[in-house]
Amino acid sequence: MSNRLIVTQHAINRYRERTDCKLNDNQIEEKILEYYGKSEKVDLRPEYKAIALLNHNFKQANYYRFSQFILVVEGMFLKTIHFGQAKKRWVSKA
Secondary structure: OOOOOEEOHHHHHHHHHHHOOOOOHHHHHHHHHHHHHOOEEEEEOHHHHHHHHHHOOOOOOEEEEEOOEEEEEEOOEEEEEEEOOOHHHEEEOO
């Protein structure tokens, strides 16, 4: 069994929506995995954690930042990707 992160269709669709990307699903998946490989783990500031837990049905998520993107990972699934415009919400996790 592979330890490779599984990129969900939801993440692929959100990337396409948010970037207006015209690549096919496989190409987008590879691009997202490339971003993940270059990303740094970040955390939400405490004041934003409660709403994040509600948004993720109380499942613990890990967050990774690459460039302007925030990648949301639950276990071995990269669930979604969004722009990290709200930079004040994120802190580096050293």
